[in-house]
Amino acid sequence: MRESEISEAKLREHVRAHRIGEVLLSVEGVSLAFGGVKALSEVSFDVREHEVRAIIGPNGAGKSSMLNVINGVYHAQQGTIKFGTGGAAREFHDMDSHEAAELGVARTFQNIALFKGMTALDNIMTGRNLKMRCSFLEQALWLGRAKREELEHRRAVEEVIDFLEIQHIRKTPVGKLPYGLQKRVELGRALAAEPKLMLLDEPMAGMNMEEKQDMCRFILDVNDHYGTTIVLIEHDMGVVMDISDRVVVLDYGRKIGDGTPAEIRANQAVIDAYLGVAH
Amino acid sequence: MSQDPLGLDTFPKLLLHHIRVRPERPAIREKDLGIWQTWTWHQFADEVRTLACGLAAQGFKRGDHLALIGDNRPRIYAAMCAAQCLGGIPVPMYQDAAAAEMAFPIQNAEITHAVAEDQEQVDKLLEILPQCPTLAHIYFDEPRGMRNYAQSQLMSCDQLAELGRESLRRDAAFLETEIAKGSGADTAAMFFTSGTTGVPKGVVLTHHALIDRAAAAAQMEGLTDRDVVLAYLPPAWIGQNIFSYAQPFVTGYCICCPEAAETVMSDMREIGPTYYFAPPRVLEALLTQVSIRIQDLWWGGRKSYDFFMRVANRVGGEILDGRRVAFKDRLLYMLGEIFLYGPLRNVLGMSRVRVAYTAGEAIGPDLFRFYRSIGINLKQLYGSTETSVFVCVQPNGQVKSDTVGPAVKGVELRFTPERELLIRSPGLFKEYYKNPQATAEAKDAQGWFHTGDAGYVDADGHLKIIDRVKDVGRLADGTLFAPKYIENKLKFFPYIKEAVAFGHQRDKVCAFINYDMEAVGNWAEKRNMPYSGYTDLASREEVGALVRECIEKVNADLAGEPELANSQVHRFLILHKDLDPDDEELTRTRKVRRGFIAEKYRTLVDALYGGRDAVHIEAQVKYEDGRTAMISADLKIRDAKNFAPAAARKAA
Structure with missing residues (x-):
């Protein structure tokens, strides 16, 4: 390292x-x-x-x-x-x-506040929540706009993953990760909100x-x-x-x-x- | 090799061939931002072209050396080819080498241009800049973190490519002319050998040698442009270079670059390579992981795993070799294929593997059998940097665990009276760079390369390697002592990661052991043993007993071999730290440097032979950035039970 x-x-x-x-x-x-x-x-x-x-x-x-x-x-x-x-x-x-x-303003917490059962990727994706503009219905039906938006956000998240060097845990539920990595995922989530x-x-x-x-x-x-x-x-x-x-x-x-x-x-x-x- | 009718005698000419024949086939893939990005041969060639023109614009000339430092990245391979287009010589270097180790090759080859993957590599180059006055241009691929560097030598690969595009616009035919000037006898690349002894030597290989060997092996295995390879070992190592540069250039297959070192396993599953290479240590690590996960299964799962592995052990290899087996066994194997072998291959990412090689060091027979028995066509090959790898390869259907197969087409083998293997082949190196003395020592007037390996050819014409000529020693009583043979036997146990055996001109054999942190850590957790780290676990009585058990099994094994019965391990200790290339205890390819270790840990060796039962050690460790620190520990020395030789037991 x-x-x-x-x-x-x-x-x-x-x-x-x-x-x-x-x-x-x-x-x-x-x-x-x-x-x-x-x-x-x-x-x-x-x-x-x-x-x-x-x-x-x-x-x-x-x-x-x-x-x-x-x-x-x-x-x-x-x-x-x-x-x-x-x-x-x-x-x-x-x-x-x-x-x-x-x-x-984004933040991380003293006691890690991630969704333990979700993957690192999904957790970081939640950081993009405020930037999602599509309605619930559009997302559910995976309409053109929702798809484009999802891809855009995924790209932003992948850039964060690349930045924090956590590619290998992308699909791992965060509850299974060691503490140091969980902290890094939490930083990633804050970062994803730009x-x-x-x-x-x-x-x-x-x-x-x-x-x-x-x-x-x-x-x-x-x-x-x-x-x-x-x-x-x-x-x-x-x-x-x-x-x-x-x-x-x-x-x-x-x-x-x-x-x-x-x-x-x-x-x-x-x-x-x-x-x-x-x- | 027979002269190529198309005149494709250099790598750049092969590249031009591919853009004519298969421009839209994938040449190289890289996982970036979580998605596999494909470069077709056409796109790859474009990248090569712009980089080559950029290099030329920066003053890179025919005969110049280009250092390449980085992991497997499309840019690194493109730069390799770009240098060759201009008649230059790429010099790939190990990306995990410390800065000081990089200075020698750069000074030796008077390297002026270097391509570095990222900030980490650039930092190392900048650090040695004062010692390497010739190094005038450093190009970096990954711009992250590079914004604040103002050194005049630095330029990003993107800028270099931009320069190249400009000069391409001015003179589009320049590169084609340069490529046409190249010939097969030109130097294609230079590889610095890891140097088990002394300073590294630059092995000069011509286009002809590399292309000839790559083609001979590709023909033997029937490789086509539909094959896929995962490039995950250092490109500075000749093996990876053959599999991810020379052979794709010869056959047109696609190579895939994993996202990061930690993701190799999952990337491999995604890609499903058809052609695979792994040194024994990688195969061992994979098997260790599998064993650990099997141990975590419920009782029934474990039992059925054991049952089907016994079936596979009995008939798997035979079935793979196409031999007849009993009907009942065939049925059981088919059942196992559905429930175990197929899924297991899938988990290992080896479902599509047609040909897998292992080489670099001897592979434990059980380890070898494991992969073959679950239906992976794993074969051994023999070769080195100096021979462009392929000397001997086991042909399909004739695979034996203790030999490396017959000579590949075009190779001649011979032995000296001391059993040293000599090789003559079209793939032999031209010379050691600027080292005529070493060249003369290694390659005699008749063109025979002296390998330094001891071995013989068996009744079927297969080559068997015992050990290095200089390592094969004698115990004080005159019986044979082959340290590597013993170490390999020990290392087959999942709990033992590294072993170093001593015994030359001693009355008995003693050994240093490195346990495997992952396997033993897991084992300790199961027993609710708390521990803080490697050194702590190493000092535990339970771990000592665990290692002793392994050693005693090896001893029992050795007792069965009349020549080696005296080589049973009498005493051992568990080292306080992992042997590490950074401390120069292992080579960069992780081979044990026995002499160096004996010297460095002389107090430990003396304690082993002096009959003491504990020893205190204070040692310096070197971190990857070159800093050093002292650590100290008390090591226990333990005895292992020896067995009477088989012959003696029978007599008793």
């Missing part, structure tokens, strides 16, 4: 295909509470086009909640989310997950070193090849520091740091949050 042997640091040395552009997503003063538990309080940060943005923090810091707010799974009580660039930018107080998907912004919730959790390196390589490849903006949550500091352009640090639902990996490494508040401080 060639991916596994190239250290991520080396990868980042490459000239970027896509220059980091304007702000694509900005989160302003978002607060979220479950009853008395404050999951997020007044969090603000932005994500620029074509950037790899990491969200880190100790357990229970509100990382997944943050993604869920962006994605429209949770609804923030306060604050706004602005998505899009230039004139196309839209502001939300409350995003609906269907709406988010239509705008070009998103502008991809949210990855712990894409490398529970993986061994080799699988992690493979995954890093694929994330960077996606970012490089498709120009997809990526927001990821990750616990492995090495990975975060190597592949992300900027990092947000959350602790107890508050933002305690924001900057390049080097800045974060030197940030005293972050160090305290991770290592603890004497009181």
Whole structure:
């Protein structure tokens, strides 16, 4: 596996295909509470086009909640989310997950959420769902338009399969696949939606070193090849520091740091949050 | 070979012949984006033409060498032919070779142009660029990941083809003239031998040699343009080159390139090749997979598998050879054909196989019999890079498991007093490139090629190879020691992947074992044995006992052979890691480099013979990208039971 042997640091040395552009997503003063538990309080940060943005923090810091707010799974009580660039930018107080998907936000989940009994191919095909225009009847009767559309989508899916190098498991039910490959299929499904912004919730959790390196390589490849903006949550500091352009640090639902990996490494508040401080 | 009346003495001329005779027949197929894409001879020739003109526009001249690094891809084969059109010499290289290994051939042949499949190969070439100042042009087929490379040497194959189209528009007749200039005596290709010993040597083969041998074998087997081959072994290996380049050019059949290395099995099922080649290790891996799946069957399924395999074992080979068998057995075999052999062949993707070859190393008799007994016409052949492969082939109906068949038409065999095999054939190589000394050592003044293999011709005129002349050793008591023979016997067990036997000038035989991760892993799972990896399983007592059982069976076998009864394995250890070509323990074709291993693991060998029962090892391992790491492990040394020789037992 060639991916596994190239250290991520080396990868980042490459000239970027896509220059980091304007702000694509900005989160302003978002607060979220479950009853008395404050999951997020007044969090603000932005994500620029074509950037790899990491969200880190100790357990229970509100990382997944943050993604869920962006994605429209949770609804923030306060604050706004602005998505899009230039004139196309839209502001939300409350995003609906269907709406988010239509705008070009795709995601993967911390606990793999694939259809276990379906093949990898079919799972990735579901990522194209929003792009299917034919009616149920047309598809059922396999009319000309439906057939053309199906072929088009199949081609897009095959390109994703080729990109992620999973040809050999194309027809395997995902429930039978090892964990690392399931994660890759899930990434494939998100990718098939041709998103502008991809949210990855712990894409490398529970993986061994080799699988992690493979995954890093694929994330960077996606970012490089498709120009997809990526927001990821990750616990492995090495990975975060190597592949992300900027990092947000959350602790107890508050933002305690924001900057390049080097800045974060030197940030005293972050160090305290991770290592603890004497009181 | 008799002179071709049509004057088709080079590969490019054969290509022109095919576009006249069968322009719309498929020449090459490749599975891309999940669909088999076909290139007809016409389309293939167009690709060759544009690449050739592109290369010419880039300054590639008659006599230049073109490095080809990649898997089986239509573009790689088209580039091969393109170079030959211009009178150049393609030099295919192993795509899994480390960068450093690629430097030698490039320096040796002063290669100026190279075609690389993808970013991985380009990276390797760029890495060795400082050592290879001659390399001025690198063309890549797959553009993925290549956007950020700014090196001036780089160009995509698409751009190269575009250059070619432009120059074709200017001068359409240029290429035909170049092709017409070629003759059969020109060098067609150069293959670097994997080099079991010392530096690799570039074997220079002419168009005449390759075409002659390809045609002789095609004629013998009655190959036609309706045949189909799956090209899944490295194109840098002469065998794959013969089956997926020389022979299709001679007969016009179609070759198919699998989608990825992992999909070979399912691609093979989809394609259903009619002509198949597999080295014994591939056949072994397939059988291992089958055995594992059979073991997972329910009780009745397993029993009926065993029953029908016994029937097949008894009469399958005979039926394939067209000999008479008892009526009852024939009936049972027919029943087995419906319920087992046919479906099994189908699962293996071998339903349509008419002719299958195996070569490269000796094949275990049981393994060989397995494939033949289920109705696959598997035959052995003997040959090497230097002989354009075909020296001996088993003819249909005369197949024996321990010989490689009689000489193919045009080949003469002779033996030295030391039993070394000498060959004279129209397919012999011209020379080792820039290595007159090695050429003189291998090929004498009368044109006999010294193979280095020891063997003899049996009563039926079939060649039997025992071992390498230099490997056949003697135990301290003077009896014969043929390490490969023992290793092959061991390797036939599905649990044993590699074995290395030691014993030359020693008082007894000892062995290193690599178990088969897939088979033993499965076996361990069945017993609810948790394990973390290869090294962990290797240290288990249960695995040791499993391996010992296999060795003792081999010992019992050896006891029955009077000459080899003293070669029974006394002690063994399970290595802490798989032997690997990257660590130079195996050749690229996965042959054990016994001398190198004995040297590298001297402490282990000493421990085996020193009577110790455990040994600590710290070893360096090299990853594919050239990085190294240290691993350490404690290895147990175990004894295996020996048996009294058959003759002695009878006397007792």
